[in-house]
Amino acid sequence: MDVKPGEIYGIIGRSGAGKSTLIRCVNGLEQPSTGSVLIEGTCITTMDAATLREARRHMGMIFQHFNLLQSRNVIDNIALPLEMAKAPKHEIQSRVNQLLELTELENHGKQYPSQLSGGQKQRVAIARALACSPKIMLCDEATSSLDPRSTLSILELLRNINHELGITMLLITHEMDVVKSICHHVAVIDAGEIVEQNGVIEIFTNPQAQETKELLKASSRMEVPRVIKDLLQANASRDSGTILRIAYHGASASQPIISYLIQQYHIIVNMLQGSIETIQDQIVGVMIVEIKGDRENVDKSIAFLERNGLHVEILGYVQRDP
Numbered sequence: 001m002d003v004k005p006g007e008i009y010g011i012i013g014r015s016g017a018g019k020s021t022l023i024r025c026v027n028g029l030e031q032p033s034t035g036s037v038l039i040e041g042t043c044i045t046t047m048d049a050a051t052l053r054e055a056r057r058h059m060g061m062i063f064q065h066f067n068l069l070q071s072r073n074v075i076d077n078i079a080l081p082l083e084m085a086k087a088p089k090h091e092i093q094s095r096v097n098q099l100l101e102l103t104e105l106e107n108h109g110k111q112y113p114s115q116l117s118g119g120q121k122q123r124v125a126i127a128r129a130l131a132c133s134p135k136i137m138l139c140d141e142a143t144s145s146l147d148p149r150s151t152l153s154i155l156e157l158l159r160n161i162n163h164e165l166g167i168t169m170l171l172i173t174h175e176m177d178v179v180k181s182i183c184h185h186v187a188v189i190d191a192g193e194i195v196e197q198n199g200v201i202e203i204f205t206n207p208q209a210q211e212t213k214e215l216l217k218a219s220s221r222m223e224v225p226r227v228i229k230d231l232l233q234a235n236a237s238r239d240s241g242t243i244l245r246i247a248y249h250g251a252s253a254s255q256p257i258i259s260y261l262i263q264q265y266h267i268i269v270n271m272l273q274g275s276i277e278t279i280q281d282q283i284v285g286v287m288i289v290e291i292k293g294d295r296e297n298v299d300k301s302i303a304f305l306e307r308n309g310l311h312v313e314i315l316g317y318v319q320r321d322p
Ligand SMILES: Nc1ncnc2c1ncn2[C@@H]1O[C@H](COP(=O)(O)OP(=O)(O)O)[C@@H](O)[C@H]1O
Pocket: 013, 014, 015, 016, 017, 018, 019, 020, 021, 022, 191, 192, 193
């Protein structure tokens, strides 16, 4: 895996896939049995303990369960890493104030973790992670125990931090929606192996690995409807319909293309599922359709779609009454 400076790199996989283990290899808490981790060209895996501690100071970490000290108020939680780095008192104070403002916690400085909502707790954890001005931030399921609204606000905060401070982020999640909203690139991990990595738009429009397709289904609920799924066959037979997943982004608008198909190739297009959304300023459309017509025209239609920059995947064939 290669993460470019300043980007938000997502790592997605189901529970137990090895995401946390991977991130623990990056901060040196875990030693990989083979391979190495380089940060700005320096190898983490062969560092001695003192150098590693110093290197870790330049990495901020946030977790699913916030890991705040219950006995310290917000200000003292944020100050902790600065105290450990033996920063002078006045410096700590001004840095903490800066961070309270950045995370919109100005009015909560004296409160204790037990008095805060989940979203506020994660803001404290983010402020603490930023205390020593890290270049890298590692986020392990940072939004997984938050409600949808807090999730959005935390993701927005992370996006702003990345954008304004240029901090590189490695962001672990099991949800495609998180990847969709803030990641630039993403790696899909399954059973301890990276099975696919690509830009976010490519992952959504043209997924390759089976695991990626499963994760996409779980998030968008874009699946072949049950009644059709039960009839799905791997091979075409005479007058069977062809079930396609069609995806496109940006300039290739779908509507005129589909209308053209119907006219030009005398096929029937039956829309089964569809969604159009904006992912990071790009329009991304995905649909599942059934097309029927004579075999040659169906093949020509698929070739036509691909020529026009749409991604087409044949999901199977169905034989059913019109
Ligand atoms: N590359 C790997 N090779 C062997 N075992 C692994 C690997 N990655 C993870 N594991 C093991 O799989 C289990 C789950 O890993 P974990 O990183 O906690 O998954 P996740 O965070 O994705 O839920 C752990 O017991 C871990 O030791």
